[in-house]
Amino acid sequence: MNEHPTALDASSILSSFIKQLCEILQRMSRPYPEDVAREIRKFFGHNRVKADFDDLKDIFTYFFPHVSNTIYVVDGIDALDREHAKFLLEIFRSLFVNSGAQQGSRILLLSRDQVPGYININTFMPGIRQISTATNVMEDIETYIDSSITDKTMCRKITDDSSLLKEIRQRLLAESSGMFLWVYLQLEILWDTCYTDGEIRSALVSLPKGLEGTYGRCIERINRKDSRVLKVLKWVSFATSPLHIEELREAVAFDLEDTAWKTEKIPRTEFVIGCCANLVVLDSTDNCVCFAHSSVKQYLEKCRESNTIQGYPTRAQGDLECGEFCVTYLSFSDFSLQLSTRRKEEVAVAVPPPLLLAQETLPGLFPRRFLQKPRDQKRSVSVQFREIRTASTPDRTRYRFIDYAVKNWALQTKQIPRTSQVWEKFERLATCFNETWNFHPWISGGRSASSRLHSLFGWAVTERHEPLLSIAQAALPELKRVCDLPVIGESLPALHVAAKLGNTAIFKILLNVCKVDVPDLEGFTPLHHAASRGHLEICQLLLSTKKMKMNARSKSQCTPLWLAASNGHEEVVSFLIEKQADIMDSATFAHQVPISRAAEKGHEAVVKLLLEKGADLEARDRQWGQTPLLWAAENGHEAVVKALLDKGADLEAKDEHWGRTALSWAAGNGHGVVVEMLLGKGADLEVKDKEWGRTPLSWAAENGHEAVVKVLLDEGADIEAKDKDFGRTPLSLAAMHGHPVVVRVLLKKGAEIEAKDGFGQTPLSNAAGRGQDTVVKVLLEEGADIEAKDEDRGRTPLSEAAKAGHDAVVKVLLEEGAYLEPKDNAFGRTPLSEAAARGNEATVKLLLEKGADIEARDKRWGKTPLLQAAGSGSEAVVRVLLEKGADIEAKDMEFGRTPLSWAAENGWEGVAKVLLEKGADPGLAFQVHIDNPKQHMGG
Structure with missing residues (x-):
């Protein structure tokens, strides 16, 4: 929970x-x-x-x-x-x-x-x-019942009758339905309400069914005449974050009529936790108060609908009541925010009376008789943005609720009406800035009245706070000077924010204040944002102003239509097309026309609509040269593929970059239904792409799409088709990329297990060289030649695996009897030499354990594994070889150098130190003159 x-x-x-x-x-x-x-x-x-x-x-x-x-x-x-x-x-x-x-x-x-x-x-x-876990917890519940009864008995012995205690255990276990919470609440009720054996038996006979019945019993025990009980339920329900017990004590102590903080009104912790009859609990980890379970809140909502608990508010009303209390709390005289507070600076903006302002900003919404000009037309209304400084910040150890109030007073008053009894306090909080401690959630860009106004205004728009917006509106002339600046924290002007959020009510207000054609930092107009989010009404409002360009481009060259199509907003797409939006206009960063973007994203309805309106069925983007069908097939959008095929889309169209068809893309990405759809329409089964020369079967095998591989094979795909550059069959591709299931499918269908690619490597060699141990096992089980050598360098699968350091593959091959001492054609190295030369310590250990020749020399230089390791700087491998008895003074056959000589020559100080520690002779002469190795180490 x-x-x-x-x-x-x-x-x-x-x-x-x-x-x-x-x-x-x-x-x-x-x-x-x-x-x-x-x-x-x-x-x-x-x-x-x-x-x-x-x-x-x-x-x-x-x-x-x-x-x-x-x-x-x-x-x-x-x-x-x-x-x-x-x-x-x-x-x-x-x-x-x-x-x-x-x-x-x-x-x-x-x-x-x-x-x-x-x-x-x-x-x-x-x-x-x-x-379901319900049937698996009965033993745990039985243990929980026993331990809980033991714990509670230490505080109060509920009965002396051992048989009655046994009955309590049995009944609770039988009725629990696997719910610990139900058991917990029944025990709490029994200990709180039963003081005789008769009361216990009566309670056991009438145990409530399920949690709702239990919650009902708890509600019956609540003293609903005490307003503080309802406050506890309200705060636990509607606080934006769980309240600490000290915060909650203050929250339930005061009323909206209070003007000062009084310690004598604050209830004790025991009362706050106990007054709700176990519906709320104190979390011992952080001392925050929460419901016993999240289902308690859902039950309370049901109670409100049935009026079981009078006064329990709706979510909106509960949120507002919490916000009103926060406003009241911050307005206490203790915090120096009263009207009588001395102001350091005061800026007044004279504006028309509210009725005239409403007539200007909301024309047509009020009957004329309500908007008659007042007799005194010269009178104006002042909105004052005050700045104060208090001696110190409030003592947060004393005023525990203040942090919550500061953080949430604005967030929880989004629905506060002007008729609220705390409206004046709310307005005062909004327009008064305290230099000593900031209680505003918005960040001001400066200290001027204009900066304060801009910050309040931007926050109100972003948070959809209409009451705060109405306060900002009262300063209309000044507001018009700042309303088109980017909102702090958003990088967007206010009108763009409202268009993006889709808040029509706020947007209508802003239309009469802000300029509609101002682009944001990315070149987006409000129409771009509204179209992107599918806000049809806002799009209609913008275009009704006659000031908005339909095909306006952002810096990335996106048009509103392109964004609407990209996000699948059919109604907006239809509306914009009706208003003559260009359906073939493409965006630069993707170079796609709207229909290609909609196809890529899988928006079937938008694709159909664009086709009906004349969009080009074969339109290609400029970056990849893909048609809408290619985009849809690549991304597996079955409905879009069908819609495009029904309209006659070119089944064999290839993209201009890779040269792949729709079938190739669908097969490579594992979209089986699309593959079947395309094959049903007659798609070419053996078509090869331009870049790699691979068939759809090769792509499906490489990416491990078993179902697609089966479909293609059933349709007769060439199981031995080789790609252009590497000559790899589907089996080789599946093996090297580690898809054992696909490997089995291909082998079952008769794939050549020893097929060699352009480098002469078999599927087993490819799998071994890339560490695919599971595939290696499958191929060996199916009879692959464990000693097959590639035609390029003559390496066996064991050599490939040892060279790459794939220990798991080496282990499999050794267990299956691979020859330990094969030498490649190029250098004549054994697997041990390959592993040592590349510092593959674990592989070296495996090979030595199996008896690999520790002194085997390669054909080209006559180097032993120790010489290979010393020359390449592998300290760990050098230690392993020396521990296994490698000749520390072995000389290569070309230059007569020892391991110490090679290490010193190549600057491997750590290796040289190991060799010296193990007794290497620094004085041995080299066949080719080289200074004493100690000189190469600075001593």
Whole structure:
């Protein structure tokens, strides 16, 4: 269970996934495409912009198929807010259920059976495997009951009747349904309410069914006449973060009518925790107060709907009541924010009265009779931005609630009406800046009144805070001078922020204040942002101004239509086309026209719409030269592929960079349904790409797509087709890339197990040289020649594995009887010499354990393994060889050099020291004159 709202936030969960995926790609040295890298820098870099859920969704959806075989874990999804659970499950369904992009990735969702707003996860995500723990915990629950009764008996003995205690244990275990929380609450109720054996038996007879029945019993025990009880429930429900017990004590102590902090009003901890009859608990790890379980809050919401608990507010009302209290608290006389406070500086902006302001900014929304000019037309309203300085900051050890109030007063007053009894205090907080301690959540860009106004205004727009925006509006003339500046922390002007967020109410207000055609730092207009997010009404409002260019290009040359198509916003695409947007305009960074981008992203409805409106079915992007069909096939978008084929898309069109067809791309990426679709339309089974000369079967085999390989073989694909540059068959490609299942499929279908590539290497040699031990086992089981030598250098599979240091493969080959002393054609080295020359310590040990000749000399230089290791600077291998008895004074046959001579000549000081420690003679003469090796080491 997780009681921290920020951790149980859909955006936080996606953000965490994105950061982890970035780390994986960095470890794999895989680069990001430039457009994605730009988004990462924007939202996660040093000068980051706050990302919203849609931003994170787009980035995560891109990254997902690029990191295969990953397990995603979300714990406590049932504790998420209903909307957040919906957003996440929709993304997971699209990626794990409705798409072929999983690439071996899986997801683990930990939850109760019921998710708020849905029947269960299995219904929302069909086919997901469910594992229930309810039947596996009964022994643990029995232990828990016994230990809890023992602990509670130490405080109060509930009965002297041992048989009754046994009955308590048996009944609780039988009725628990595997729920620890249910057991915990029953024990609490029994110890709190039962003082006779009769009361105990009566309680056991009428044990509530499930958690809801238990919560109902708790509600019955609450003293609902005490307003503080409702306050506790309210604060635990609606606080933006769990309150420390000391914070909660103050939160329930005061009312909106209070004007000063009074210690005598603050209740004791025991009362605050105990007044809600075990529905709330104190977390001993941090002394924060939370519900006994997240389901308590859901139960309270049900109670509100049935009016079981009078006064328990809706979420919006509860949020507002918390915010109003924060305003009241910060306005206490103790904190020097009263109207009588001496001001250091005061700036007043004279503006028209509110009614005239409303007529100007919201025309047509009010009947004329409500907007008649006042008799005194010269009178004006002043909005004052005050600046004060207090002697010191409040004592946070005394005023424990103040930090929460400072952080949340603005966040929790987004719905505060002017009729609120704390409105004047709220307005005062918003317009008064304290130099000593800052209680504003917005950051000011300066000390002038204009800077204060700009900061308040920008924060109000970003946080969708209409009441604060109305305060900023009152300073309209000054506001118009600053409203088009980038909002602090967003790098976007306010109108762009509102367009991006899709807040129509705020956007309508801003349209009468801000300029609509001002580009942001990336050259995006408000129309770009609205189209990108699918905010149709805002697009309509912008174009109705007649000041917005339909085909305006950003710095990356994106048009609003391209962005709408890219993100699958069919209604916006349709509207923009109706307004004469250019459907063939491409974006520079991708060089794609809208239909290609929509096809790449899998937006079927948008693709169909663009085709209906005349988009070119065979349009090619300028970077890769791919048609819409190629983009859709590459990414496995079945519905889009079908739509394009139905319209007559060229089945054999090749991209201009790699020369691959739709079938080649689909096969290489493992999109089986698309492969079958293309084959059904008559796609060329043996078409070879321009770059590598590989068939669709070769691509599928190389990437390990078993199902696609089977489909292609069943259709008669050439199982021995060789690629252009390396002459590798599908079997060689599957073997060298480590796909044992595909290797078995190909062998079963008759693939030549000894087929040699352009270097004369068999599939076994290719697999051994690349460390694919599982594939090596499969090939040996199927009869591959363990001593086959390549035609280029005459190396056996064992030589290849030893040279590369693949210990697991070496071990397999040795166990299967590979010859220990084969010598290659080029240098005449044995596997031990190859391993020693490259410093592969573990491989050297394996070969020596199997009896490899420790003094075997190569053909070219006459070097022993020790000479090879000393000359290449491998200190660890030198030690191993010496420990196994290698001749420390062995001389090569070309120059007559000893291991010490080679180490000194090449500057391997560590190796030389090891040799000297082991008794190497520094005075031996070399066949070719070289100075004494000690001179090479400075002594």
